[in-house]
Amino acid sequence: MENLEKFKYIIGKYYGYPDCCIKSFDLNKKKLKHNAFFGSGFVPCSDCFSKDISQLICNINLNRLCSIPFNLNSKISIYSIISDLENNFHIPKEYKDILINGLKNQL
Numbered sequence: 001m002e003n004l005e006k007f008k009y010i011i012g013k014y015y016g017y018p019d020c021c022i023k024s025f026d027l028n029k030k031k032l033k034h035n036a037f038f039g040s041g042f043v044p045c046s047d048c049f050s051k052d053i054s055q056l057i058c059n060i061n062l063n064r065l066c067s068i069p070f071n072l073n074s075k076i077s078i079y080s081i082i083s084d085l086e087n088n089f090h091i092p093k094e095y096k097d098i099l100i101n102g103l104k105n106q107l
């Protein structure tokens with residue numbers, strides 16, 4: 001897996017997004033502009049798009065490594081995420097390195 005692809009996959013896992021949505025993120029980002037998740041950072045795939053929204057949010061939070069819960073109204077800053085990564089002991093070290101480096105490149 002190329003570095004950027006690896007980063008995108010791992011950050012998707014960190015946020016608790018389903019694999020199907022992580023894989024189709026780039027494609028669906030362009031396609032699905034108006035949906036309940038718009039602006040949240042999460043882009044549902046076409047299957048998940050038709051699922052119950054509260055169930056989907058519940059599943060995201062169950063699978064989430066990030067200690068800041070997912071909801072539709074709060075945009076989390078990159079600084080808060082980096083601080084979470086530095087202090088969160090549930091995240092494997094190789095994930096942390098890739099995520100912190102990738103996020104710092106976006107600042």
Ligand SMILES: [Zn+2]
Nearest residue numbers: 020021045048
């Ligand atoms: Zn999906």
